[in-house]
Amino acid sequence: MPNMQPYQNPTYFLILGVALLPIMIGMLFGKKLHWYQTLISFAFLLLTFGGPKWEQGIALICYIVFEVCLIGIYHAYRQKKNATWIFYLAVILAIIPLVIVKITPALEHGRASFIGFLGISYLTFKVVQIIMEIRDGIIKEFKPWLVLQFLLFFPTISSGPIDRYRRFVKDYNKSVVREKYLELLDKGVWYIFLGFLYKFILAYYFGSRLEPVVSRLAVSHGGISWWLVAYMYVYSMDLFFDFAGYSLFAVGVSYIMGIETPMNFNRPFKAHNIKDFWNRWHMTLSFWFRDYIYMRLVFFIMKNKLIKSRITIANVGYFTLFLIMGFWHGLTWYYIVYGLFHACAIILCDAWLRFKKKHQAHIPSNKFTEALAIFVTFNTVCFSFLIFSGFLNVLFFHGTN
Amino acid sequence: MKDQVIEILENLTGSDEVGKDLDVNLFESGLLDSMGTVQLLLELQSQCGIDVPVSEFERSEWDTPNKIIAKVENMQ
Numbered sequence: 422m423p424n425m426q427p428y429q430n431p432t433y434f435l436i437l438g439v440a441l442l443p444i445m446i447g448m449l450f451g452k453k454l455h456w457y458q459t460l461i462s463f464a465f466l467l468l469t470f471g472g473p474k475w476e477q478g479i480a481l482i483c484y485i486v487f488e489v490c491l492i493g494i495y496h497a498y499r500q501k502k503n504a505t506w507i508f509y510l511a512v513i514l515a516i517i518p519l520v521i522v523k524i525t526p527a528l529e530h531g532r533a534s535f536i537g538f539l540g541i542s543y544l545t546f547k548v549v550q551i552i553m554e555i556r557d558g559i560i561k562e563f564k565p566w567l568v569l570q571f572l573l574f575f576p577t578i579s580s581g582p583i584d585r586y587r588r589f590v591k592d593y594n595k596s597v598v599r600e601k602y603l604e605l606l607d608k609g610v611w612y613i614f615l616g617f618l619y620k621f622i623l624a625y626y627f628g629s630r631l632e633p634v635v636s637r638l639a640v641s642h643g644g645i646s647w648w649l650v651a652y653m654y655v656y657s658m659d660l661f662f663d664f665a666g667y668s669l670f671a672v673g674v675s676y677i678m679g680i681e682t683p684m685n686f687n688r689p690f691k692a693h694n695i696k697d698f699w700n701r702w703h704m705t706l707s708f709w710f711r712d713y714i715y716m717r718l719v720f721f722i723m724k725n726k727l728i729k730s731r732i733t734i735a736n737v738g739y740f741t742l743f744l745i746m747g748f749w750h751g752l753t754w755y756y757i758v759y760g761l762f763h764a765c766a767i768i769l770c771d772a773w774l775r776f777k778k779k780h781q782a783h784i785p786s787n788k789f790t791e792a793l794a795i796f797v798t799f800n801t802v803c804f805s806f807l808i809f810s811g812f813l814n815v816l817f818f819h820g821t822n
Numbered sequence: 823m824k825d826q827v828i829e830i831l832e833n834l835t836g837s838d839e840v841g842k843d844l845d846v847n848l849f850e851s852g853l854l855d856s857m858g859t860v861q862l863l864l865e866l867q868s869q870c871g872i873d874v875p876v877s878e879f880e881r882s883e884w885d886t887p888n889k890i891i892a893k894v895e896n897m898q
Binding site: 553555558712719723731738774778 | 836852856859863864875876877881889
């Protein structure tokens, strides 16, 4: 059986285009072919998780059965009672498979866990979100079929963007209006073509052409060199265009299927400060962390009056958020340092914003200061990506990245 | 109720801009952030007696004083 990873090559897009055709025609005639959508979702999941990757396919099935049962049981419980410890237990159970998958390589010399599969992180984000909203009483009904559709929505399964359950269900059940769909189709196709430019031209150029050259030169020069600086920029560009390109494909295909999956990037390198950057970079992830970790933690601390100072609460929140994000990327020193670096950067940024507010009258604000802010932010971000890349591990500790 | 919400917002943002322009975008203008949002939810809970869980808070539905006032009036 053939195996294809999502959005990797022209053949995938060709098959995708043909498979989406009936959906498009149906939509233009005001019909949503849900059964057909399910059918091709299944086919594409089989294409990604079947054949030589069948072990991942089995892992995916087991994971889904486990999580959907967990959601169902917690929902049934929540209808009658609402103990806090049961809620924590449900969240812990939901993330245990992901934790195992993340810890295994660190313990077993890089060997991947057999319960892992492509996209497990993103599915876990979706599951935790559902459990938290059931706890809040916002998700009132448990509909296994819709939960499955949401979790296994194939355009976004491997790497997001991370949609929200209630938003997804609204789109899924919405009846089609031709004018509105034409607009979506228009945008969807445009995003896919922009994605081609990003992923297959720009990311290819930076990642497959420039990166090997600058990394070789940086290694042969050793230590801190201008080649290392060059590597930092090249890697940052590759990271952005590769991931933004991928996200554009996922959003574009979702649009064609009538689902308005949220955007992941909004010109991140135009950010004026680190806070602004996180509102523009991998947005569905940073908003997930904001809404389900940071705000909940801050709410908990304030409500129980655990810490008095507003500034300390915010900083505790930032450290928690970015440490978890670091660990989520993987158990290596550079991912964790990357998280800590961003926590420090955002705390500094907050302090600066407070200072600026106080001394507004004396701090100039013009085109030049704006350009300077963008320049400083861009370089701070690129430096954080250099940490993230693991290249320093290769350079200074002769590790592998 | 309207005045009460405006007062809460003025205290939170430390600026009287909110009272002057009821359609100012609180997040884009930097007047409110996640931290301020949580404080807002807690104030609404203690002063107006309305309970908004964090996950109910969809930024685009709460981003101006007018929208917040409408939400609060709706929930009472």
